[in-house]
Structure formats: C-alpha cells, structure tokens
Amino acid sequence: MDIKDWTPKRWLRGVLPAALILIWLVVAGLGGPTFGKISGVSSNDAASFLPASAESTLAREWHQKFLDSHSIPAIVLLVSDRPIDGAGMGAYAALAGILGTVPGVEQPAAIAGPIPSEDRRAVEFIVPIADTGNVKGVVAGLREAVNANLPEGTTAYVTGPAGLTADLVNAFGGIDGILLLVALIAVFVILLVVYRSVVLPVLVLLTSVFALCASILLIYALASMDWIKLSGQSQGILSILVIGAATDYSLLLVARYREALHAVDSKWAAMGRALRGAWEPIVASGATVIIALLCLLASDLNSNRSLGPIAAIGIAFSLLSALTFLPALLVLCGRGAFWPFRPNVEQPHRHAVATGENFPAGLAGISGLWRRVGLLVASRPRTTWIATLVLLLAASSGVLQLQANGVSQTQIILAPSNAVDGQKALGEHFDAGSGSPVVVIAREGRADDVVSAVAAQPGVSDVVLYSGAGRPVPGAPAVVKDGRVLINATLVDQADSAAAEQVVRDLRGTLPAVDADVLVGGVTAIALDTNETAQRDLWKIVPLVLVVILLVLMALLRSIVAPLLLIGSVVLSYAAAMGVSALVFNHVFHFPGADATVPLFGFVFLVALGVDYNIFLMTRVREESARIGTRPGVLRGLGVTGSVITSAGVVLAATFAALGVIPLLFLAQLAFIVAFGVLLDTVLVRSLLVPALAYDLGRVIWWPSRLGRAPVVSTGSTTGVSTGSTTGVGRG
Known part of the structure; x- marks a missing residue:
C-alpha cells in the first residue's frame, strides 16, 4: 500500500480527531466571550494613528502641555x-x-x-x-x-x-454582530448551493468561526497589553478576512478529500491523500497573505502598521484551523459529511472520453463548463489571452478617475448622523471651523509676529493667543509653557475640508520664515498628515509586497517565468478592479471621493488573495505537468480546480461584500473593490488569462527548472486520456 493510503491504528483513529476537536473547543470557548469585549480595547482616535515624527503629532504633544485635561x-x-x-x-x-x-x-x-x-x-x-x-x-x-x-x-x-x-x-457598532451574521449567512447559502449538502456547510463554517475565536482571543490579549492598536476598522476587516480565508482553505481541502473518496474506500486513506495534495498550496497561500500583510509594518501610519499583525494573526489561525480542525471533523463524519450526495468509489476512467473522439489531452474526465473552457484554451490560447488582456487594460483606464485624496469626516458616515447634519448647519450660521481650530505652537518671543502672519492668511477668520480658563480669551495674558505659546486659529471652512487642509499647507509654508520652530497642528493638520502619509505608504509598500510574493512563488513553483506571469496578472487584475471601482464610485454611487488608504488596502488584499487562487491553480498544474506534460497539465489543472476555486472566489467576494452593511465610506468602498476584484480575478484572470498564457508558452513557464527543459512521458492510465487525442499527452 502506498504511504499516502496509510490508515492509523484503531485507537489512534478515535483519539487523534477527538483530541484536535477538544483543543479547538477549548480555544473557542475562551475566545467566544471576547467578541463582546473587544470593542473596549478598540480606539478610533485618528491622532493616535499618526507617526511620532508627523508635525501634527509634535504639535499635539505641545498642545497637551497647555491644557489641564485631555x-x-x-x-x-x-x-x-x-x-x-x-x-x-x-x-x-x-x-x-x-x-x-x-x-x-x-x-x-x-x-x-x-x-x-x-x-x-x-x-x-x-x-x-x-x-x-x-x-x-x-x-x-x-x-x-x-x-x-x-x-x-x-x-x-x-x-x-x-x-x-x-x-x-455608533456606525462601527454593527461590527461585532450584524457584520459577522451577514457574512456567515452568505457563506452558508453559497456552500449549500455548491455542495447540496446540509452537513458540509456547517463543518466549514465551524472551521471559520473557531479560527476567528482563536484570533480574537489572542488579539484581545495583545490589545489589552497595549502591544497593538486595534480600531473598529481593523476589527471589521479581521472578521471578514478570517471567515473568507478559512472558508477558501477549507474548500480546497474538501475538494481534495471528495476527489480521494472517489478513488479509495478508507476515509483515512482519503484524508491522507487530501492533505498530501492540499497542504502545500494552502500553506503557500496562507504564507503569501501573511507576509504581504506584515509588509504593512513598513507603513508610517500606525493604523496601517497595526492592521498588518492583526490580520496576519487571523490568517495564521485560518490556516491552522483548516489543516487540523476541519480534517478531524471530516474523518469523524466520513462520507456522511457530503450527505445526501455521498461520494462513492469509482472505477478508473469512468469519465474517459470515448475512443476515437477528437479531444485534447488533459481534459479526459472533465465535463460541463470546465470542459468547454478547457477546449477554448486549447483551441485558441493566444486569442483567448490577448482578448482577456485587452479587456483588463480597458477596465484599468478608469483608475485615472480615482479620487483617493481623502474625504472629510462628515462624508465618512453614510448613515443619518446628527453630528454630520449639525456640521452642515454650523457652516450656515458660523465659521465652519468653529470648535476645531488650527493649533499653532510658537516661541514666546515671536508670538506677536506669528499671530499677525496667521491672521493675514486667507481662510482664517479669527486668531487668539491661548490664555487659560479652558478656552482662548481675547486680551488676556498668554499662557507660556517652556518658552512656547499656543495660538488658536478659527478657519472659515469646515475643519476637515480640502479648503481647510490647503490653509494648513499655506501656513506651514509661510510661518517658518517668521519662527523657524513653529508647529502647525489640530484636527485639520491631523487629517492632512494622515492623507499624505497614506499616499507615501502606497508607493513604499506596493513594491515591497510584490517582491515578497514573487520570491514566495519562485520557491513554490521552482520557476522564474511562471511567478512573473502570475504577479503581472494579479497587478493587472488589481488595476482593472480599481478602474471599474472608480467609475462606479463616481458615476453610480456618487461618492465624494475615497479615503487615501483605500488603494493600499485594496492592493494588499486583492494581490495577496488573487495570488491565492493562482497558487491553487498552478500547484495543481505543476503536479499534473510532472506526469502528463505542461499543456495537458494546464488543461487538467484548470478542469479539476475550476469549480472549487470559483466557489472559493464567490465565497470570499460575498464575505467582503458584507462589509457594506457598516455605514462607513471606507468600508463600503473596500467591500466593493475586493468583492468585485476577487470575482474579476476568479472569472477572467484565473480561468482564462493565466491558463491560456501557460498553454501558449508551454513548458517554458517552468524555466529554469528541469520540468521546463525536458518533455514528460505520460504513464497514460492515471488520467484517462483518450487514445484519439490530437494533442499529445507528453507535449510541452
């Protein structure tokens, strides 16, 4: 018997799954109650997310010295x-x-x-x-x-x-309950439709929920000790990411398990085969996402930097749950997990094409949609990938209309808001910047000159030296702290508007000539520094993520050409998703703009998760190519992974779309970008562009590995290839 069909001893068959399930039950029992408490260690203070070196951060530190309270x-x-x-x-x-x-x-x-x-x-x-x-x-x-x-x-x-x-x-209030409930219901319905089983969706959801419980438990502990900064934004992304990723990994394992149950009678032998075939792509996919997320540690924004390890913890537990908890559940249930459509052992070549039919090698046993897609790729590979490429490039042109320069705080909240309505009414009767002045810290000896310079700045309606008593009082002696004075400047425009931010830029440009040590801070300056830092982060982190993912793919596929093609495909898919999203945001939803962090978060999630599906596909293609040749291996890999990867893409898109129930502009935009991008990647990139390119290039995609140099001689019987095939099995 092959080692992959090894069956453990009877006592171990009961103890091993029971022990794994018990461990996860304990973890979930400890992590579950923290769902209701995690908001207590979450902060949504924008100022706390700025780097210590930002001018508004330094101004804030000086500002606190003048106040008796925070x-x-x-x-x-x-x-x-x-x-x-x-x-x-x-x-x-x-x-x-x-x-x-x-x-x-x-x-x-x-x-x-x-x-x-x-x-x-x-x-x-x-x-x-x-x-x-x-x-x-x-x-x-x-x-x-x-x-x-x-x-x-x-x-x-x-x-x-x-x-x-x-x-x-209040807008974040639905993250603990509504968001999770909507995501779980969406996943359950999709799994029910895909597998037509009542038991299996429950097992997969338990895997996802237990992974989330373990993640929440650890993150709550780290946030309580102030080792990481948790926000409502990262809290919502964590829940969606864990549910989506754990379900994706579970679907890949389940597909391999069901495939093995058709080949062997023992459920243990089937699980052995499933784990042997699934663990490498699952681990590689999880590691790719984790590494990409940890690249956010290079961000200058504390909010981005904290999201990296938070989301990486979630992916790690998703990975662990899919490879330990789910296998234990599946071997306990056996074929009953797929009830009422139990997979039975089938004779080899049951689906083989009749002798004499003109049929490409690699598609034997493949039927339905994926047979038709495979036939398209085999018959017109170059036409297929060029047409797909042109379509994606056309969609990418819309990215020029993306307005990701930040929006005002009153535009972030999409639900009815008393504060937002009040801010609009405030601008109708008072200077819109009332209550949120620009804070200027100046040397005592230059105070009068700085006040005059600030007052002369267009867009400033009132300037007062801080005199104590909890608020600025005209004519009172200024409070001096360590040789510095505090100046409050009320703006004509709303404090977090683009016009107000321009006033801050102008003040920072002119005031150093009056006082070289001057600092300009306040609510407006915090928003400005956040937007500018986010835009710098995009150009710093994007290349870092691409290089890291490229190295992971090279190590996994033992190739240079294939990883370069995959990286190029997901970048193009990202650009197309952002282009379509920009058009939808501007002309369908009529959003006022986009948060400056949206392109970065969209990139990290779409590229990392898009590479996931290509890893699922190309690891199977490489496995099949080693047996039957590259071109037949491409068709075989596409056919056997098509339904599971498409299902995984639909599940992930549905879970991210659930973010749209939280009435915040950032999350609504991220929900659309990732959901649409994942579907685009699943339907076009992974189903047509990548297979057609790989088929057209042949075995050169594996260069410089041995698989890319020598044609493979097929054993023939393992794949059930038609004797009448016009595309030779061993063809490169």
Missing part, C-alpha cells in the same frame, strides 16, 4: 426658526448650566456659550468632554439633556469632534 470639544448647536432677541438669549444661557451637569462633561465654568451667530438665528456652546473613554455615552447624554430643555421652534445638534466621534463609534 478633553474633546463637543459643539452644541441650536438653530431657531426665527431671530433670537435679547429675552430669548436668556433662555439659552440657562442651558449652559444644564449641559454642565451631564456626566463626563468638564465643570460648567469650562463651557463656552451661548455664542450667538451674526444672523441671530443660532447659538453654539463649546462643551469640553473630559471622559474621553466614553465619548459616545457623554454625547448621548448631551443630546438627551438638550432635547429635554429645547426652546420652542429650535432644532438641536451635538457636533464638533466629539459629536462626530460618537456617531463614528
């Missing part, structure tokens, strides 16, 4: 449907004391307001929130207090940095 300002805006006279202003003044009683708000003396607008139709209060760990709860308290004491004919908003942060946290 409070976040909320702006309570009241808009009246008629002009507010002196008597009416008294009613608004009483509201300041009420706001000061809300838990989490600093003492009433720190509240600025009521401040009337020039048109006398609105008043604002600047309310510092001291409990920065519970901004969502404090803002909810402010909204409740305002609505309970609202003068007649008045509309209330709680906006500003605190209000927007609270609504952002």
Whole structure:
C-alpha cells in the first residue's frame, strides 16, 4: 500500500480527531466571550494613528502641555426658526448650566456659550468632554439633556469632534454582530448551493468561526497589553478576512478529500491523500497573505502598521484551523459529511472520453463548463489571452478617475448622523471651523509676529493667543509653557475640508520664515498628515509586497517565468478592479471621493488573495505537468480546480461584500473593490488569462527548472486520456 493510503491504528483513529476537536473547543470557548469585549480595547482616535515624527503629532504633544485635561470639544448647536432677541438669549444661557451637569462633561465654568451667530438665528456652546473613554455615552447624554430643555421652534445638534466621534463609534457598532451574521449567512447559502449538502456547510463554517475565536482571543490579549492598536476598522476587516480565508482553505481541502473518496474506500486513506495534495498550496497561500500583510509594518501610519499583525494573526489561525480542525471533523463524519450526495468509489476512467473522439489531452474526465473552457484554451490560447488582456487594460483606464485624496469626516458616515447634519448647519450660521481650530505652537518671543502672519492668511477668520480658563480669551495674558505659546486659529471652512487642509499647507509654508520652530497642528493638520502619509505608504509598500510574493512563488513553483506571469496578472487584475471601482464610485454611487488608504488596502488584499487562487491553480498544474506534460497539465489543472476555486472566489467576494452593511465610506468602498476584484480575478484572470498564457508558452513557464527543459512521458492510465487525442499527452 502506498504511504499516502496509510490508515492509523484503531485507537489512534478515535483519539487523534477527538483530541484536535477538544483543543479547538477549548480555544473557542475562551475566545467566544471576547467578541463582546473587544470593542473596549478598540480606539478610533485618528491622532493616535499618526507617526511620532508627523508635525501634527509634535504639535499635539505641545498642545497637551497647555491644557489641564485631555478633553474633546463637543459643539452644541441650536438653530431657531426665527431671530433670537435679547429675552430669548436668556433662555439659552440657562442651558449652559444644564449641559454642565451631564456626566463626563468638564465643570460648567469650562463651557463656552451661548455664542450667538451674526444672523441671530443660532447659538453654539463649546462643551469640553473630559471622559474621553466614553465619548459616545457623554454625547448621548448631551443630546438627551438638550432635547429635554429645547426652546420652542429650535432644532438641536451635538457636533464638533466629539459629536462626530460618537456617531463614528455608533456606525462601527454593527461590527461585532450584524457584520459577522451577514457574512456567515452568505457563506452558508453559497456552500449549500455548491455542495447540496446540509452537513458540509456547517463543518466549514465551524472551521471559520473557531479560527476567528482563536484570533480574537489572542488579539484581545495583545490589545489589552497595549502591544497593538486595534480600531473598529481593523476589527471589521479581521472578521471578514478570517471567515473568507478559512472558508477558501477549507474548500480546497474538501475538494481534495471528495476527489480521494472517489478513488479509495478508507476515509483515512482519503484524508491522507487530501492533505498530501492540499497542504502545500494552502500553506503557500496562507504564507503569501501573511507576509504581504506584515509588509504593512513598513507603513508610517500606525493604523496601517497595526492592521498588518492583526490580520496576519487571523490568517495564521485560518490556516491552522483548516489543516487540523476541519480534517478531524471530516474523518469523524466520513462520507456522511457530503450527505445526501455521498461520494462513492469509482472505477478508473469512468469519465474517459470515448475512443476515437477528437479531444485534447488533459481534459479526459472533465465535463460541463470546465470542459468547454478547457477546449477554448486549447483551441485558441493566444486569442483567448490577448482578448482577456485587452479587456483588463480597458477596465484599468478608469483608475485615472480615482479620487483617493481623502474625504472629510462628515462624508465618512453614510448613515443619518446628527453630528454630520449639525456640521452642515454650523457652516450656515458660523465659521465652519468653529470648535476645531488650527493649533499653532510658537516661541514666546515671536508670538506677536506669528499671530499677525496667521491672521493675514486667507481662510482664517479669527486668531487668539491661548490664555487659560479652558478656552482662548481675547486680551488676556498668554499662557507660556517652556518658552512656547499656543495660538488658536478659527478657519472659515469646515475643519476637515480640502479648503481647510490647503490653509494648513499655506501656513506651514509661510510661518517658518517668521519662527523657524513653529508647529502647525489640530484636527485639520491631523487629517492632512494622515492623507499624505497614506499616499507615501502606497508607493513604499506596493513594491515591497510584490517582491515578497514573487520570491514566495519562485520557491513554490521552482520557476522564474511562471511567478512573473502570475504577479503581472494579479497587478493587472488589481488595476482593472480599481478602474471599474472608480467609475462606479463616481458615476453610480456618487461618492465624494475615497479615503487615501483605500488603494493600499485594496492592493494588499486583492494581490495577496488573487495570488491565492493562482497558487491553487498552478500547484495543481505543476503536479499534473510532472506526469502528463505542461499543456495537458494546464488543461487538467484548470478542469479539476475550476469549480472549487470559483466557489472559493464567490465565497470570499460575498464575505467582503458584507462589509457594506457598516455605514462607513471606507468600508463600503473596500467591500466593493475586493468583492468585485476577487470575482474579476476568479472569472477572467484565473480561468482564462493565466491558463491560456501557460498553454501558449508551454513548458517554458517552468524555466529554469528541469520540468521546463525536458518533455514528460505520460504513464497514460492515471488520467484517462483518450487514445484519439490530437494533442499529445507528453507535449510541452
């Protein structure tokens, strides 16, 4: 008996799967309860994700020295449907004391307001929130207090940095439950349709969920110890990535297992064959994604840098679960896992083509769609890959319309938001930058000159030296810390708008001539530095990821030509996906733009995951090529992997599409890019472009390995090739 058909002793057959399942049950039992707690160690503070060397980070450190607390300002805006006279202003003044009683708000003396607008139709209060760990709860308290004491004919908003942060946290609120539920339901339905089995989808989903539980357990521990920074964004991506990747790896193993069950009677022997055939592509695929994700450690943005190890941990547990937990479940269930369509042992050549039929070598036993695709590739390989290439290049042209320069915080939230509405109303009655001033740190001796220079800058409506009392007071002595003063500049435009960012650029360009040590920070500067750092990261990390993946493919396929073709195909697929996405974002969804990190995240996920499917395909092609020759091996590999890779692509696309249920612009765009890109890669690149190119080039794709130099002599019987084939089995 071949070693791959080895069956363990009876006692080991019971103990081994039981032990593996027990270990995973313990891990899941510990990790499951952390789902509800992980948001407690998650932060969505944009400032904490900037590198320490960023100017806005340095300005923030100096800013904190001037403040008695690390409070976040909320702006309570009241808009009246008629002009507010002196008597009416008294009613608004009483509201300041009420706001000061809300838990989490600093003492009433720190509240600025009521401040009337020039048109006398609105008043604002600047309310510092001291409990920065519970901004969502404090803002909810402010909204409740305002609505309970609202003068007649008045509309209330709680906006500003605190209000927007609270609504952002609310938008992330569905990540723990809704997102996971939608993803799991989508995967279950797809697996049900693909396998027409009730048991198998449950086993695959258990594999994915247990991998996620283990990932969450470790990440929660690391975040609790402050070793990694977890955000709602990375939390949502983690869940989707683990569910999708674990399901993909599971599908490949299940396909090999079912194939082996058709050849041998013993379920243990079948699992041995399945693991021998699946472990290399699964490990290679997982390692490729992990390494690509760890390339994010080279990012200057802390948010990107933290996502790398978080997502890599998820992939590692997906890999481990698919190669240990799922095999244990499958051997316990045996053929019953596929009920009601149990795979039975079949005679060799059951699907062989009738003698005398004009049929390409390698397609024997292949039927249905993948037989037709194989016939197309074999009959017109060059036409196929050129037509596919032209189509992808045409789709790539749309990337020129991608507007990934960042968007304002009010445009990030897609769901109804009191803070977003309030920010718009604020701009109608006050300077839109109220409550979020540009922070300028200057030397004490140059303070007056810097104030004059800032005031002369177009786009700045008001400039005040910080004088304490929790807020700037005109005419009061400036507070001095270590020879520095704090200057607050209110902008005409909304603090996170493109116009406001341009004012910050202009100030950074002109103020050093007045004070060489000046620093310009604040909310606007943080947004600007984040966008610019993200754009630099794209050009630094993309080449790094490509080189790393290329080296992995060379080691796996023992070739130079094939990895170069695969890398080129996934880059082209990425460009096409981004091009189509840009057109959809601009002309269908009418999005205002895209976050600056969208191209980078889209690249990392699409390239790493796109290479996954090519690894699944080309490892099987290489295996078959070693037996029957390259061109027949291409057709055979395409035929036997076609359905499983397509199913995996549909599953991954569905799981990433589930990100769209979270009403945030970044996640909605990432969901579309990855879902569409994966389908594009699965349907066109892996099914037509790569096989047609490989078939057209022949055995040269394996250069410089021995497989690329010498033709293979087929044993014939192992593949059931028709004797009437016009394409010789041993053809290169």
